[in-house]
Amino acid sequence: MAEPEFTARGVRIGKRLRSLTRAGQVRIRGGRLELLNSLGSEIDSAPVQAVRTGKPWFAADGKALADLNGRRYSLTLGDQDPPPGKPGPPSARRFIEAVRRAAGRGA
16 A cells, blocks of 8 residues: 555545534545545545645635535645644645645646
C-alpha cells in the first residue's frame, strides 16, 4: 500500500449547511483525494486531477472548499501551521498546495 502524500485528521467535513463528520480524515494517496468519516468509511473520493480546491475569501484560515464528483464539500482543517520541529494540524493552505502538487499543477 502506498504511503499517503497528505493526511489530515480531525477534519470537520460538511456539505452545504449539513455537517457530515466533525472528526473526519482527508487523505491524498495514489493520485486520489479521499474524504473519510470518523470510522474510516469513505464519504467521497476522486482523482486529484478532477478535484477543484479553494479557500473562501470570507472564511477563517482553516477553511477550504473541495469539489469532488460534482459535489462541494467544506473542510475545516487546523487553522495554524505548527511551530518548527513540532507536529501540528495541517492548515487549509497546505491542503490546497498538496492537491495541486499531487495533480501536477504546481504549488
